[in-house]
Amino acid sequence: MTYTYLKPKNQVNLASYSSPYFFEDLSKINLYEREPPGQTDPNIWPQNSQTTIPLAKEGKLRAQFWSIYWGCSANGKDAVLWALEQIDVAKRMIAKHDEFIVPKTGSRRDKDFSKAISIASIMGLEGGHMIGESLAVLRQFYYLGVRYMTLTHSCDLPWVTSSNADDKTDVGLSEFGVKAVKEMNRMGMIVDLSHVSSQTMRDALGNVTAPVMFSHSSARAIADHPRNVPDDVLELVKRNNGVVMVVFYALVNLGRKK
The missing domain is CATH 3.20.20.140 (Metal-dependent hydrolases)
Incomplete structure (x- = not known):
């Protein structure tokens, strides 16, 4: 094969x-x-x-x-x-x-x-900090050939919470964040949920109309790191027909040996 x-x-x-x-x-x-x-x-x-x-x-x-x-x-x-x-x-x-x-x-x-x-x-x-909180800029990136966007990297934005947030500050997606996700779906741009908070994962999966991806995340039950995906979110990804891609970064797999 x-x-x-x-x-x-x-x-x-x-x-x-x-x-x-x-x-x-x-x-x-x-x-x-x-x-x-x-x-x-x-x-x-x-x-x-x-x-x-x-x-x-x-x-x-x-x-x-x-x-x-x-x-x-x-x-x-x-x-x-x-x-x-x-x-x-x-x-x-x-x-x-x-x-x-x-x-x-x-x-x-x-x-x-x-x-x-x-x-x-x-x-x-x-x-998502690279779109300047503008759907117009998001659309222009699509026209330039961008086909996925990680909603945020290692920082909270006014419209999306990152994996660095704790339970008290994890507010997930704002109204603009929901609009951004829906606009990405409309255009055909993949919503990437690596680096985002647990609540952002849930909010995004509750609003998308197309499969999402986690471009570089792991299962939190195996490696308890905020970058990784909780079990309840994995169930949502399954229903969404999304994908969680394998990551080998030592920080995320907690230094596990090969």
Whole structure:
């Protein structure tokens, strides 16, 4: 039996790639080799690279999400601008490797990627702070090719509570948050519930009309971490026909060995 795989999240350190050193010269980025062992100079090769095109071919990777991300420190400042810069870098990187990496938007014209030999590349926005609390901005990101959004990252926003909240401050989704979720469903953008609070998970699942995903979360009953999914929410995900993708991040699996 032949298997093909979807990689839930490939951040590829795009923030580093949009630094002045790399921004206008992607020739310095080599997706055919991993970073040199022990490399510490960020001007030679971005740290934490785990993906190469040869490894993707060997592993029969057929689709992946490219994570458009900038930290919560940009919230209320330049988050929208920096997200646009990340999209620019991602699109140019995909175009640079068009011999194997193919952009996809989920349109009916897209062929079945599981039968292809290339990687279907789909962009996702990791953090609702990058829409600037504007449905218009959310729509523009969709038009640029973004096909999922993590409602928030590691910060509470006026319209959504993150996994950092405790029980007293976990207010879930606001009225705007519900509107954002419904607009995502209308357009065909996946609602990603990783990084959000338990109440946000429940509120979102109570308002969506399409399957959700947890792009990188685990089961809280196995690893008791606020980033992970409680049992009652797992039941809601099952009814929703959603998906919880496997995550190997040590913080979330509480340092469990392989």
